[in-house]
Amino acid sequence: MAGSSVTDGAAQRIGYITRIQSFSACHRLHSIHLSDEENKRVYGKCNNPNGHGHNYKVEVTVRGKIDAHTGMVMNLMDLKAHIEEVIMIPLDHKHLDKDVPYFAKVVSTTENLAVYIWDQMVELLPPSLLYEIRIHETDKNIIIYRGE
Numbered sequence: 156m157a158g159s160s161v162t163d164g165a166a167q168r169i170g171y172i173t174r175i176q177s178f179s180a181c182h183r184l185h186s187i188h189l190s191d192e193e194n195k196r197v198y199g200k201c202n203n204p205n206g207h208g209h210n211y212k213v214e215v216t217v218r219g220k221i222d223a224h225t226g227m228v229m230n231l232m233d234l235k236a237h238i239e240e241v242i243m244i245p246l247d248h249k250h251l252d253k254d255v256p257y258f259a260k261v262v263s264t265t266e267n268l269a270v271y272i273w274d275q276m277v278e279l280l281p282p283s284l285l286y287e288i289r290i291h292e293t294d295k296n297i298i299i300y301r302g303e
Protein backbone atom coordinates (compact mmCIF):
# COMPACT_ATOMS: atom_id res chain seq x y z
CA MET A 156 0.00 0.00 0.00
CA ALA A 157 1.32 3.47 -0.93
CA GLY A 158 2.79 5.41 1.98
CA SER A 159 3.00 2.44 4.34
CA SER A 160 6.01 0.42 5.39
CA VAL A 161 6.78 -2.89 7.07
CA THR A 162 7.24 -1.00 10.33
CA ASP A 163 3.83 0.68 10.09
CA GLY A 164 2.16 -2.70 9.59
CA ALA A 165 3.95 -4.28 12.54
CA ALA A 166 2.85 -1.44 14.84
CA GLN A 167 -0.78 -2.48 14.36
CA ARG A 168 -0.28 -6.15 15.04
CA ILE A 169 -1.58 -7.62 18.30
CA GLY A 170 0.33 -10.38 20.05
CA TYR A 171 -0.37 -12.61 23.03
CA ILE A 172 2.47 -13.77 25.22
CA THR A 173 2.25 -16.27 28.04
CA ARG A 174 4.64 -17.18 30.80
CA ILE A 175 4.10 -20.36 32.81
CA GLN A 176 5.00 -20.60 36.48
CA SER A 177 4.65 -23.60 38.76
CA PHE A 178 4.31 -23.37 42.51
CA SER A 179 3.39 -25.68 45.38
CA ALA A 180 0.95 -24.85 48.14
CA CYS A 181 -1.57 -26.45 50.45
CA HIS A 182 -5.07 -25.36 51.38
CA ARG A 183 -8.43 -26.41 52.72
CA LEU A 184 -11.73 -25.62 51.03
CA HIS A 185 -13.85 -24.20 53.85
CA SER A 186 -16.21 -21.25 53.46
CA ILE A 187 -16.96 -18.96 56.40
CA HIS A 188 -20.39 -18.44 54.81
CA LEU A 189 -21.35 -22.10 55.29
CA SER A 190 -21.88 -24.26 58.36
CA ASP A 191 -19.48 -27.11 59.13
CA GLU A 192 -22.04 -29.57 57.77
CA GLU A 193 -22.54 -27.57 54.60
CA ASN A 194 -18.78 -27.27 54.12
CA LYS A 195 -18.42 -31.05 54.38
CA ARG A 196 -21.23 -31.60 51.93
CA VAL A 197 -20.08 -29.00 49.38
CA TYR A 198 -16.32 -29.59 49.44
CA GLY A 199 -16.14 -33.27 50.45
CA LYS A 200 -12.54 -34.54 50.77
CA CYS A 201 -11.25 -31.03 50.03
CA ASN A 202 -12.73 -29.91 53.39
CA ASN A 203 -10.35 -32.23 55.28
CA PRO A 204 -9.40 -30.21 58.40
CA ASN A 205 -5.66 -30.72 57.89
CA GLY A 206 -5.76 -29.63 54.26
CA HIS A 207 -4.15 -31.05 51.13
CA GLY A 208 -1.58 -29.88 48.59
CA HIS A 209 -1.28 -29.05 44.91
CA ASN A 210 1.46 -28.44 42.40
CA TYR A 211 -0.25 -25.51 40.69
CA LYS A 212 0.73 -24.35 37.22
CA VAL A 213 -0.22 -20.75 36.40
CA GLU A 214 -0.24 -19.31 32.88
CA VAL A 215 -0.14 -15.51 32.79
CA THR A 216 -1.09 -14.10 29.38
CA VAL A 217 -0.76 -10.50 28.24
CA ARG A 218 -2.22 -9.06 25.04
CA GLY A 219 -1.04 -5.94 23.28
CA LYS A 220 0.52 -4.23 20.31
CA ILE A 221 3.81 -5.62 19.07
CA ASP A 222 6.01 -2.55 19.43
CA ALA A 223 7.50 -1.57 16.08
CA HIS A 224 10.87 -0.71 17.59
CA THR A 225 11.37 -3.44 20.22
CA GLY A 226 9.42 -6.22 18.48
CA MET A 227 7.80 -7.08 21.82
CA VAL A 228 4.37 -6.87 23.43
CA MET A 229 6.32 -6.56 26.68
CA ASN A 230 9.69 -7.77 27.82
CA LEU A 231 9.36 -11.29 29.23
CA MET A 232 12.02 -10.40 31.77
CA ASP A 233 9.61 -7.84 33.25
CA LEU A 234 6.76 -10.36 33.24
CA LYS A 235 9.04 -12.85 34.99
CA ALA A 236 9.82 -10.27 37.72
CA HIS A 237 6.11 -9.53 38.25
CA ILE A 238 5.33 -13.26 38.52
CA GLU A 239 8.03 -13.63 41.14
CA GLU A 240 6.47 -10.80 43.16
CA VAL A 241 2.82 -11.82 42.75
CA ILE A 242 3.02 -15.61 42.73
CA MET A 243 6.30 -17.04 43.96
CA ILE A 244 7.07 -14.87 46.99
CA PRO A 245 3.57 -14.86 48.55
CA LEU A 246 2.28 -18.29 47.47
CA ASP A 247 5.05 -20.84 46.86
CA HIS A 248 5.43 -23.42 49.67
CA LYS A 249 2.72 -21.64 51.66
CA HIS A 250 -0.53 -22.67 53.32
CA LEU A 251 -2.85 -20.46 51.29
CA ASP A 252 -5.47 -20.06 54.05
CA LYS A 253 -3.01 -19.43 56.87
CA ASP A 254 -0.12 -17.61 55.19
CA VAL A 255 -1.96 -15.38 52.71
CA PRO A 256 -4.17 -12.80 54.48
CA TYR A 257 -6.50 -12.53 51.46
CA PHE A 258 -7.63 -16.14 52.00
CA ALA A 259 -8.38 -15.76 55.70
CA LYS A 260 -11.99 -14.94 54.77
CA VAL A 261 -12.09 -15.91 51.09
CA VAL A 262 -12.29 -19.63 50.32
CA SER A 263 -9.17 -20.73 48.44
CA THR A 264 -10.82 -22.27 45.40
CA THR A 265 -8.80 -22.05 42.23
CA GLU A 266 -11.33 -19.52 40.87
CA ASN A 267 -10.58 -17.23 43.82
CA LEU A 268 -6.85 -17.88 43.48
CA ALA A 269 -7.07 -16.75 39.85
CA VAL A 270 -8.91 -13.59 40.92
CA TYR A 271 -6.27 -12.92 43.59
CA ILE A 272 -3.43 -13.31 41.07
CA TRP A 273 -5.26 -11.14 38.52
CA ASP A 274 -5.89 -8.34 41.03
CA GLN A 275 -2.23 -8.26 42.07
CA MET A 276 -0.82 -8.61 38.56
CA VAL A 277 -3.05 -5.95 37.01
CA GLU A 278 -1.60 -3.40 39.44
CA LEU A 279 1.92 -3.99 38.13
CA LEU A 280 1.26 -4.11 34.39
CA PRO A 281 0.55 -1.23 31.98
CA PRO A 282 -3.20 -0.54 31.58
CA SER A 283 -5.21 -3.10 29.55
CA LEU A 284 -2.25 -5.44 29.00
CA LEU A 285 -3.28 -8.36 31.22
CA TYR A 286 -5.46 -10.78 29.26
CA GLU A 287 -5.83 -14.03 31.18
CA ILE A 288 -4.87 -16.00 34.27
CA ARG A 289 -5.12 -19.74 33.66
CA ILE A 290 -4.44 -22.09 36.56
CA HIS A 291 -3.94 -25.83 36.32
CA GLU A 292 -4.87 -26.99 39.82
CA THR A 293 -4.32 -30.61 38.82
CA ASP A 294 -3.62 -32.28 35.48
CA LYS A 295 -7.39 -32.40 34.97
CA ASN A 296 -8.73 -29.20 36.57
CA ILE A 297 -8.10 -25.89 34.77
CA ILE A 298 -9.59 -22.52 35.79
CA ILE A 299 -9.51 -19.38 33.62
CA TYR A 300 -10.10 -15.78 34.73
CA ARG A 301 -10.09 -12.77 32.40
CA GLY A 302 -10.93 -9.95 34.78
CA GLU A 303 -14.68 -9.92 34.08
Ligand SMILES: Nc1nc2c(c(=O)[nH]1)N=C([C@H](O)[C@H](O)COP(=O)(O)OP(=O)(O)OP(=O)(O)O)CN2
Nearest residue numbers: 184198201207209263264265266292293294295296
Ligand atom coordinates in the same frame (compact mmCIF):
# COMPACT_ATOMS: atom_id res chain seq x y z
N1 LIG B 1 -14.96 -25.21 41.16
C1 LIG B 1 -14.00 -25.79 41.92
N2 LIG B 1 -14.17 -27.03 42.36
C2 LIG B 1 -13.22 -27.62 43.11
C3 LIG B 1 -12.03 -26.94 43.39
C4 LIG B 1 -11.88 -25.61 42.92
O1 LIG B 1 -10.86 -24.93 43.17
N3 LIG B 1 -12.86 -25.08 42.18
N4 LIG B 1 -11.06 -27.56 44.11
C5 LIG B 1 -11.19 -28.79 44.56
C6 LIG B 1 -10.11 -29.39 45.40
O2 LIG B 1 -9.19 -28.40 45.79
C7 LIG B 1 -9.45 -30.66 44.99
O3 LIG B 1 -8.10 -30.62 45.39
C8 LIG B 1 -9.51 -31.08 43.58
O4 LIG B 1 -8.68 -32.21 43.44
P1 LIG B 1 -9.10 -33.65 42.89
O5 LIG B 1 -10.58 -33.80 42.85
O6 LIG B 1 -8.33 -34.62 43.67
O7 LIG B 1 -8.51 -33.47 41.46
P2 LIG B 1 -8.62 -34.40 40.21
O8 LIG B 1 -10.02 -34.36 39.69
O9 LIG B 1 -7.59 -33.93 39.24
O10 LIG B 1 -8.21 -35.81 40.75
P3 LIG B 1 -8.95 -37.20 40.69
O11 LIG B 1 -7.98 -38.11 41.34
O12 LIG B 1 -9.19 -37.52 39.26
O13 LIG B 1 -10.22 -37.05 41.47
C9 LIG B 1 -12.42 -29.56 44.33
N5 LIG B 1 -13.40 -28.86 43.57
Ligand SMILES: [Zn+2]
Nearest residue numbers: 182201207209
Ligand atom coordinates in the same frame (compact mmCIF):
# COMPACT_ATOMS: atom_id res chain seq x y z
ZN1 LIG C 1 -7.34 -28.47 46.51
